[in-house]
Amino acid sequence: MESSLPVVECFHSLQGEGEHAGRSAYFIRLASCKVGCPWCDTKDSWNSELHPQQSLIDLSTQTAKAQEEGAAFVVITGGEPLHHNLDDLCKEIRKSTLNLEKKSIPIHLETSGVDMLSGKPDWITLSPKRHSPPRLDNLLSCQELKVVIQNAEDLLFAKTMADSIKNNGKIKPQLFLQAGWENEEGQTLAIKFVKNNPDWRLSMQTHKWLGVL
Numbered sequence: 092m093e094s095s096l097p098v099v100e101c102f103h104s105l106q107g108e109g110e111h112a113g114r115s116a117y118f119i120r121l122a123s124c125k126v127g128c129p130w131c132d133t134k135d136s137w138n139s140e141l142h143p144q145q146s147l148i149d150l151s152t153q154t155a156k157a158q159e160e161g162a163a164f165v166v167i168t169g170g171e172p173l174h175h176n177l178d179d180l181c182k183e184i185r186k187s188t189l190n191l192e193k194k195s196i197p198i199h200l201e202t203s204g205v206d207m208l209s210g211k212p213d214w215i216t217l218s219p220k221r222h223s224p225p226r227l228d229n230l231l232s233c234q235e236l237k238v239v240i241q242n243a244e245d246l247l248f249a250k251t252m253a254d255s256i257k258n259n260g261k262i263k264p265q266l267f268l269q270a271g272w273e274n275e276e277g278q279t280l281a282i283k284f285v286k287n288n289p290d291w292r293l294s295m296q297t298h299k300w301l302g303v304l
Contacts, residue, residue, distance in 0.1 A: 093179045095144040097122035099136045099170065103157045106166065109216055109294050110235050110265045111199070117157035117165045119150060119180075124170040126203050126223045130241060130271050136170035151183035154196065158188050164197040167212070173202050177210030204229035217264075221248040231259055237267040237294055240277040246284055253290075269294035 099120040106116040123139035124131075135141070154165050165184060167177060177200070185195040200212035204225025208215075217233035219225040221244060230236075230252060238249035249268060256263055268291055270278035285293045 093147065093176055095146045096150070096175055096180060097139040097142045098145040098150070099133070099142050101145075101150070101153055103160060103162055107296055108269065109237050109267055111164070111214075112295070115161050115163050116199070117154055117162040117196075119154070119165060119167050121167065121169045121172045121175060123174045125174065126171055126205060126220055128220055128222075128239075130239070130274075132272065133170065139170075147180050147183040150180060151187035154184050155187040158196045162196065164199050164214070166199045166201060167210070168201040171203055171205065172200060173204070173206035173208065175209075177212075181210035181212065202229070204233070208232060219248075219252055221245060225252075227255070227259075230255055231261045233264050235265045235267065236263075237269055239271055240268050240281045240284075241271040241274055242276060243280060245277070246280055249291075263290065266291045267294040268292075269296070272296060 099122050101119050103117050106112055106114050120136060122136050122142040124137045181198055184198060188196040197213040198210065199214040199216065200210065201216045201218065203220050203223065204217045205223055208229055215233040216235040216237055217225060217229060218237045218239065219230065236252060238245060238252065240246060253263065253266055268281040268285055270281040281293060285291045
């Protein structure tokens, strides 16, 4: 059982990307990532030994406080959060945020999908990486597929991911392309593709444009 986890940061802000962009959210950024995307904007999260352990009780208490202050959901992100078993963390969060209607705060997970799923999240944003593809069971379980586009090969990968879901008889999740930050080629490719493929939407990193944490 996990009693604590390495944490890079926790903060209450707005979700900046994807289906829930613009909504109030509490973020728990866990340390550790072996996926190693060269364009990653949180490389400081890769080495878990550089970040302090926080108890699950503290993390769940902080989430409950954020819920009281207006957070609509909690986002567990990283790093790669599924490098850790999230079962106990999610249990503590659900216990600490249970309201009078017997409902707890929704738990959203942002993952590349390389590891076994844990924690039974309410919403999975799968952001698969071409150099380290996701597990098929995670691909088939996500509510949101969000692929970062740096070049034409990433577009082909995005289509392959969506086709894999369709070919396995699953209902397509929300489909998003997100251009790499300050990547003109990725932006041009993503916009052109979305214009010609109505099943897909463009995800913008609105928090960066707004200068919001």
